[in-house]
Amino acid sequence: MHPATAQPPPLPDPAPRDLCTDCGVSRSSDPKRCGRACQFIRPDYAAMEQRIHGRARDPQRPDELHFGPFRQMYQAALREPRSGAQWTGITTRLAERLLESDRVDAVLTVTGAADDPWHPQPALVTDPAQLADCRGMRMGYAPLLALLEPAMAKGYRRLGVVALPCQTYPLRALEQELGLERLEIIGTPCSDNTTTAHFHRFLELLTPTPEQVTYLEFRADYHVELRFRGDGKREIPFLQLPIAQLPADFWPLTCRTCVDYTNALADITVGYMAGRGEQWILVRNPRGEAMLELLGDEVRLRPPRSAGKRAGPVQGFIDNTERAAGGMPTRGMPNWLRPIVGRLMPYVGPRGLELARARLEMKAAETLIHLHHKAPRRARAMVPEHVYRLVEGYRIDGLERPEPRRRRARGRTFGSGGVD
Numbered sequence: 001m002h003p004a005t006a007q008p009p010p011l012p013d014p015a016p017r018d019l020c021t022d023c024g025v026s027r028s029s030d031p032k033r034c035g036r037a038c039q040f041i042r043p044d045y046a047a048m049e050q051r052i053h054g055r056a057r058d059p060q061r062p063d064e065l066h067f068g069p070f071r072q073m074y075q076a077a078l079r080e081p082r083s084g085a086q087w088t089g090i091t092t093r094l095a096e097r098l099l100e101s102d103r104v105d106a107v108l109t110v111t112g113a114a115d116d117p118w119h120p121q122p123a124l125v126t127d128p129a130q131l132a133d134c135r136g137m138r139m140g141y142a143p144l145l146a147l148l149e150p151a152m153a154k155g156y157r158r159l160g161v162v163a164l165p166c167q168t169y170p171l172r173a174l175e176q177e178l179g180l181e182r183l184e185i186i187g188t189p190c191s192d193n194t195t196t197a198h199f200h201r202f203l204e205l206l207t208p209t210p211e212q213v214t215y216l217e218f219r220a221d222y223h224v225e226l227r228f229r230g231d232g233k234r235e236i237p238f239l240q241l242p243i244a245q246l247p248a249d250f251w252p253l254t255c256r257t258c259v260d261y262t263n264a265l266a267d268i269t270v271g272y273m274a275g276r277g278e279q280w281i282l283v284r285n286p287r288g289e290a291m292l293e294l295l296g297d298e299v300r301l302r303p304p305r306s307a308g309k310r311a312g313p314v315q316g317f318i319d320n321t322e323r324a325a326g327g328m329p330t331r332g333m334p335n336w337l338r339p340i341v342g343r344l345m346p347y348v349g350p351r352g353l354e355l356a357r358a359r360l361e362m363k364a365a366e367t368l369i370h371l372h373h374k375a376p377r378r379a380r381a382m383v384p385e386h387v388y389r390l391v392e393g394y395r396i397d398g399l400e401r402p403e404p405r406r407r408r409a410r411g412r413t414f415g416s417g418g419v420d
């Protein structure tokens, strides 16, 4: 990860909000817009997907229930991986190409703060070379959208934005009133974010030299990968992570109840979950298609693959989450067995698309269980119909079922563990 090249002026303070990831709207000239723009208040994903992508999730394409509308889906990698990137750097390369091809005036994304490269800080980038400083994943919340008004004030009417799902939703909700000529959203999936302070505590538990860590990723093969200054690298199986030593609020309620893992309202989603060690791209609409074309032969694209069965692991996850009664999932495995299971999981657990489907179902169950325990009145307004459908076929005790309005599209069991 690189330090920031240019630090923006200080941003206004956020307005205090319940269930908020400080996307930046509350720091704008009209903080009341949160009421109609926030993912955590009364989102309408179905209407937004229809408006942005021109159609709803297609029941004839079952993966759209999990991943949202998409035209093409790929396992992908840049032929020349970029230094400092989280994976191969497709995300920031797309943003570079938007600027290089003059499709946008500026790109809104995050970089590392001057005093802490792990702390995400919003950045408005006009020079493609500057995007090298933005590469990499930082755990924490960045008030990205606080820079929308400054961007407009500078006359930038054509914007590219790299956004997490809880930043994409408010951006889409406000898109029409912003007066932009063009908006191109490169989304990444997101799950299990936390504050940067919590993240530092996590690093301290993982290694005696946390200040040497330059990279961390929760990989699709059930390992956390750490890279250190110099050439050092360490891989830790998920089952050996010091989860029990983390504070109960390590993952905030926002991220435990987030309803959009795959960034369904972006033009293109770039992640890794179904990539089997490479990246995973969902092209959602013609803007996303045009963006991917800007990469030409730089990117290697392959059909995504799938293996394993998700039903057992998902039900196990649900049982653990319920046992913890809305707190941290418990692990019912003796310590001596963990290294063995940790090594086996990459071979026997769900992989590729099946892993991505499993994670979507786990996330849906987690959202419903935590809202049921911590904020039951929120669930009715906050949870889209498709989230309930993702957990059909699984056993969740004591879950308050939604009212009929939300259940009208029932009729299929999606939790049965099928593989393409």
Ligand SMILES: Cc1cc2nc3c(=O)[nH]c(=O)nc-3n(C[C@H](O)[C@H](O)[C@H](O)COP(=O)(O)OP(=O)(O)OC[C@H]3O[C@@H](n4cnc5c(N)ncnc54)[C@H](O)[C@@H]3O)c2cc1C
Residues within 6 Å of the ligand: 084, 085, 086, 087, 088, 089, 090, 091, 092, 093, 109, 110, 111, 120, 134, 135, 136, 137, 138, 139, 140, 141, 142, 162, 163, 164, 188, 189, 190, 191, 192, 193, 194, 270, 271, 272, 273, 274, 279, 280
């Ligand atoms: C907290 C978090 C959780 C994630 N969880 C998943 C997951 O479960 N599954 C999955 O497939 N992908 C997840 N991702 C996305 C993944 O880490 C990679 O960003 C993605 O695969 C793109 O890789 P890349 O090499 O193309 O990105 P790069 O070219 O390295 O670019 C990464 C981009 O992400 C931006 N970014 C980094 N941190 C933040 C942040 N905190 N807030 C806003 N923007 C940020 C950077 O500014 C940069 O523009 C997560 C990302 C974050 C930030």
Ligand code: SF4
Residues within 6 Å of the ligand: 017, 019, 020, 021, 022, 023, 024, 025, 026, 027, 033, 034, 037, 038, 039, 040, 166, 170
């Ligand atoms: S819109 Fe953004 S700033 Fe406002 S409450 Fe939601 S996450 Fe917080």
Ligand code: SF4
Residues within 6 Å of the ligand: 021, 164, 165, 166, 167, 190, 191, 192, 193, 254, 255, 256, 258, 259, 260
């Ligand atoms: S998990 Fe959801 S709420 Fe948390 S940072 Fe990611 S997109 Fe936002």
